[in-house]
């Protein structure tokens with residue numbers, strides 16, 4: 111994508127957005143609600159026309175792809191004829207796209223719906239609908255998958271399955287997988303790279319490892335110890351920011367590894383040592399704070415301008 115820009119009337123949804131998604135990895139497309147993710151994906155898939163900029167697959171815009179279903183599979187919104195079985199839904203797509211109808215059963219098996227293929231799609235749970243949508247995207251065995259919030263409605267087991275499945279498609283099969291989400295925690299363990307957008311603009315692009323490196327020490331660490339006061343004294347002497355509230359010691363800007371090592375070196379017994387907030391989540395929050403569509407002042411903030419920043 112290069113220089114993608116799109117307005118809806120007075121609303122500027124996406125501004126000069128450009129990034130590249132590589133094969134063999136899962137890229138997370140992250141941003142708060144209203145950041146412009148869906149609008150971007152719709153432009154990529156030729157469903158809406160950008161005001162300016164281009165989106166291409168190996169240099170070819172979606173509209174010019176000779177065989178789009180074999181190049182790109184997408185899950186944007188999940189709409190099914192409720193009375194049609196999952197299998198028939200897929201067969202309709204196969205016929206429309208000139209694919210053998212046997213593909214329907216192959217993709218049902220791939221997404222774990224083989225036993226439910228004969229049931230009405232209207233009776234499917236939200237998670238099963240997501241799987242059926244994914245199956246539809248896979249019909250043409252495309253090299254690129256574009257998925258808008260595919261974890262929506264999945265239970266923890268479904269999310270774990272999706273995680274493994276997307277990684278398999280990218281890492282083992284070499285496909286290009288772009289997956290949007292407004293929650294970093296939802297895709298944190300799935301994605302290799304992230305593209306973060308806020309208010310329609312690129313905020314950050316890079317590997318998950320880079321983001322993690324930046325997040326090291328950004329969270330807080332909670333410590334329980336029968337010698338908590340002594341440990342607090344030692345850490346204060348080291349210049350470590352902390353708060354001691356009764357028996358609860360909270361340390362900022364250090365990892366659990368660092369605190370553990372310091373306590374061990376001083377012979378301080380620890381009963382609990384855990385990171386309270388994922389530093390990664392904090393970084394994501396800082397990068398996108400105030401850039402969501404429904405950005406509101408934090409509780410207790412009286413600045414009336416806060417909501418619009």
Ligand SMILES: Nc1ncnc2c1ncn2[C@@H]1O[C@H](COP(=O)(O)OP(=O)(O)OP(=O)(O)O)[C@@H](O)[C@H]1O
Nearest residue numbers: 118121123142143144145146147148149150292403
């Ligand atoms: N068809 C449309 N007409 C008018 N405004 C639109 C339209 N589509 C999107 N917008 C606006 O463009 C902005 C970006 O919306 P978009 O749906 O792309 O964000 P998103 O990042 O996908 O959000 P979410 O995580 O909530 O799905 C929002 O302000 C939205 O209200």
